[in-house]
Structure formats: C-alpha cells, structure tokens
Amino acid sequence: MNFILEDLEKNLWEWRGVLIAVPSVIFIVIALRFTGLLQxxxxxxxxxxxxxxxxxxxxxxxxxxxxxxEDINNQKVWPISNAVMTKFLKNIKQxxxxxxxxxxxxxxxxxxxxxxxxxxxxxxxxxxxxxxx
Numbered sequence: 653m654n655f656i657l658e659d660l661e662k663n664l665w666e667w668r669g670v671l672i673a674v675p676s677v678i679f680i681v682i683a684l685r686f687t688g689l690l691q692x693x694x695x696x697x698x699x700x701x702x703x704x705x706x707x708x709x710x711x712x713x714x715x716x717x718x719x720x721x722e723d724i725n726n727q728k729v730w731p732i733s734n735a736v737m738t739k740f741l742k743n744i745k746q747x748x749x750x751x752x753x754x755x756x757x758x759x760x761x762x763x764x765x766x767x768x769x770x771x772x773x774x775x776x777x778x779x780x781x782x783x784x785x
Contacts, residue, residue, distance in 0.1 A: 713750050734769045741772055741779075752779045 684690050744752055
C-alpha cells in the first residue's frame with residue numbers, strides 16, 4: 653500500500669506543471685470569452701470555416717418573389733392589381749415549390765372582381781401569408 657502512495661506522489665510531482673497550467677489556461681480562456689475579447693478572433697475563424705466549406709448545390713424548389721419600387725413604377729398602381737397577383741401566383745404554382753411565402757401589405761376589400769384570386773389562395777395549400785394586426 654505504501655508503494656502505491658509513493659508512486660502516486662511521484663507521478664503528481666512530475667505532472668505538477670501540467671496540473672497547474674491546464675486549469676489556469678482554461679480559466680483564462682473562459683474569462684476572456686465572457687469579457688468578449690475573443691469575439692473578433694471567433695468571427696474571423698468562422699468566416700474562414702465558411703470559406704473552406706464545400707459549395708452547396710442550388711435548391712430548385714425555392715422560388716423568391718420580390719415586388720420592388722421598379723415593379724410598382726412599371727405597374728403604375730399600388731397595391732398590385734389582383735389580376736397581376738393571380739398571374740404571378742399561377743406561374744409560381746406551376747413550378748410546384750414546397751412553400752410560398754407571401755408578405756404583401758394591403759387593405760383590399762373583398763369583392764367579386766377578386767374571386768379568382770381568393771380561389772387561388774384557397775387552392776394553394778403551400779401558400780403562407782404574413783398577417784399583421
């Protein structure tokens with residue numbers, strides 16, 4: 653039994669530098685991390701990892717629709733008319749996307765002229781509208 657304690661004491665004495673240095677370095681790194689001093693290094697490393705990752709292939713199931721100032725100027729009407737919206741939604745529907753997000757603000761009264769658009773909205777189960785109160 654005495655031999656085991658002597659051997660343990662000898663090993664601890666030989667490894668004393670490591671046993672002191674490792675917890676000290678860990679404490680310093682954690683302290684620097686909490687103060688935010690390592691953030692620029694972390695972001696630089698993250699940028700480098702994004703640069704060396706393999707190129708992702710293009711997902712053809714994604715359709716992005718943008719209505720910008722140029723579109724509004726071309727139509728000369730805001731909000732975009734129901735006929736134009738129905739036309740572009742039908743074109744998107746033909747591409748069979750998994751989901752369509754629609755975030756167009758407008759206060760359109762329900763009337764008989766937009767029946768086709770309402771029917772199209774109801775038939776497109778993958779259409780997701782943003783609602784604001």
